[in-house]
Amino acid sequence: MALVRITSSKLPEAQKLNSVLASYVRFLSADSNLRQVLEAKIPKEQERVKNFRKQHGNTKVGETTIDMMYGGMRGIKGLVCETSVLDADEGIRFRGLSIPECQKVLPKAPNGAEPLPEGLFWLLLTGEVPTQQQVQGLSAEWAERAALPQHVVTMLNNMPSTLHPMSQLACAVTALNHDSKFAKAYSDGVHKSKYWEYVYEDSMDLIAKLPVVAATIYCNTYRGGKGSKSIDPNLDWSANFVKMLGYDNPEFTELMRLYLTIHSDHEGGNVSAHTVHLVGSALSDPYLSFAAGMNGLAGPLHGLANQEVLVWLMKLAQQVGKTPTEQELKDFIWKTLKAGQVVPGYGHAVLRKTDPRYTCQREFALKHLPNDELFQLVSKVYKVVPPILTELGKVQNPWPNVDAHSGVLLQYYGMKEMNYYTVLFGVSRALGVLASLVWDRALGLPIERPKSLSTDALMKAVQK
Template identity: 65%
Template sequence: MFEEISEYIKTPCAIAIISRSSSSATDLKSLLAEKIQEQQVYVKSFREQYGSKVIGEITVDQVYGGMRGIRGLVTETSYLHPEDGIKFRDFTIPQIKKLLPKSPGGNEPLPEGLFWLLLTGEVPSAEEVRSVSKMWAEKAEIPPHVVTMLNNFPAHLHPMSQFTAAIMACNTESKFAKAYADGVSKNMYWEYTFDDVMNLIAKLPPIAATIYKNLYRNGSPISAVDLEKDWSSNFTSMLGYDNPDFTELMRLYISIHSDHEGGNVSAHTVHLVASALSDPYISFAAGINGLAGPLHGLGSQEVLEWLTELHNDLSSDATEAQLKDFVWQTLKSGQVVPGFGHDVLRRTDPRYTALREFALKHLPDDPMFNLANNLYRIVPQSILALGKIKNPWPTVDGLSGVLLRYYGMKEIHYYTVLIGVSRALGTMASLVWDRALGLPIERPKSMTTDGLMKLVGAV
């Protein structure tokens, strides 16, 4: 294992990206305490030496354009590389698929392992991953008042509204909020945040599954948590799915959706709200509200709706010429082709590639997948012909809904909940580090248009 991982170490870092022997302790919190002490010294030294160094300039267009491209946040857990895609602690998706522990007989990475990597920078052993699985299973019980609330929501309340409300209501369990009220020392903030994070992540599958069963399965009860199962396996059982391939898909799905650096709406919102020392439940619920927005979390839903329309109009055996014509009609009408193009990536999203490899192995003859696969060859050429978009390649949304639909999950309004469950891993790991590094309340300076005009000499 050491030889495999060493080839991926490219730059020195306070957090060593190595794997320890299988005989080492499986106590994640103790390991994290060691890492935090190292990183605190590392960051303090860096800031003392380079704190006044200017790292960029801001244009007026960036101020008006949603602060795009402005380097103004610290997120330790992941980075979006234009060519390599999302990198988790400097590991690409192909690397985590290879290195992270799998379930017995499985081929996809366990999300528990990715969470360990995001927190510590180390690739965990199978034993360490099992310890996280067991801890989350032990902490999965939802507070009774939250169960009552979920079971009394009206059927027309959107699943994301139910999800965020339930997460908020769980903050009755917050150890951080209680410790803060009791006057705990600042250097202990991260420990109580860690405890909340582990409890919160553990409770997300039963919350999400209860919502699913209430809305789409006539309120049938969710299955009991099995202490011997991994997190994804318990989740799919609670949802009512017993196909092992679907469980494998969920392990992959959650892993690749877990983090996307810190500037996207959901991650940034968690960071922003938490900077006011709101507890992890309130902070994550705020991020989920951002994820619910159509410009952020509805991509897979929109792709599947567009593919369904295409399929209904042309059928699954449409010719290449017919597909090109349909794509051009979409583009000429002023619409985008859902699932294609990304602000940062300059090649096919590696998350899409991972899902495509899964589909080629498990559902190569599915008509909807074949349709999406054919579009993979056709759409980029059509978009490039317009001459307006630098990156016409597919994103993860281009296939995620197709795979969920294949295994029977056709309730497209629920898909964003799955992304929300996934995104907890990255945002909550990052939140622990926010507390550990003592990052202050976020307070950027805003200006009026007149003030900007005076600043640049326009008046």
């Protein structure tokens, strides 16, 4: 395809327009775009699931105990999630690929070492590792879709800076529902076999706009409204996000690519993923579904945990110093536990070994900031805490999870606003939960409605 170049006496404007055209041509000339790949894949998967259910629909998988019902449905096998599966020993696998495998095979930015989140989104949706050209096309398409409606910009600019960034995010995403293609199509009576197409369009729009929303929140809350909200069509999704946040360190951009990739999905049972699936099962559009998931992510037992880890580390540093001896560290940890508190960043509902998301962040730190005092403190805690928790005998998993490390890395590169960290988590989590939502509608999954029982009814059932 030939590219017609524009000449003008207004050189900057001509250069900008040429840049946009070049990005669009790259997108059009890709082997196939993401929607075309899905259009070919979904009918085959629908037939495969239909035949599987026809043959094994009455087959029982697992058993439910009373403790599971009172214990937050922990361990109950009751959801379908196509995008990722969490193994107690291996950690997360995205469409069958571990985090180290994703780091190896997913496309990277020029001169970059970390995977591009665009590549992971393609993998989550299709089950296939994309080419470099396909990922570039997806970056260009998200850049084309990134502009915010004026009413959302006005709303964000009028929110008080004292409002928590996660509340601002949920409000803005909800307001984006004004332009939902799915909501309009449903109102117009679209056939249910087409639901996935409009959920896909909304999801692409939402993912494209999230960095602009999140950067606006950051600049308004912490920078007095100063900062660029413009998208560069020649940059990838993460690089544009970092630019709009006001950072220019290439290492921080690499960190953000890694961060946005590894926080994207964690199978379907965690609070944010399950909430998006649940609300979406009522045929709420992706904006409303995702906003609901973000309200769940804002909780201290979910996305807010990385902030709690950092607060605990700083308390540790204040009381025993940044370079404590091993015995001083042990004494502080035992003091924490005996006070009825937990060591934040350790333990996981499913994992029984060190979280691979922790490991890859540690490897990043060893490469880029090995001498940072806070990182070295995290490393010392890593050596001391698991044996103590094992000795305590009440913790099934004494190993660190993803939250034990991420805040330290963000602090190192100058992002010290801890209240904002969960927004970064939310931007990343969109990749996984929205990919799942597309497949929920493609497979025609119904409204979620599990049966609940009272304690009396359970007691009667046990007696019978």
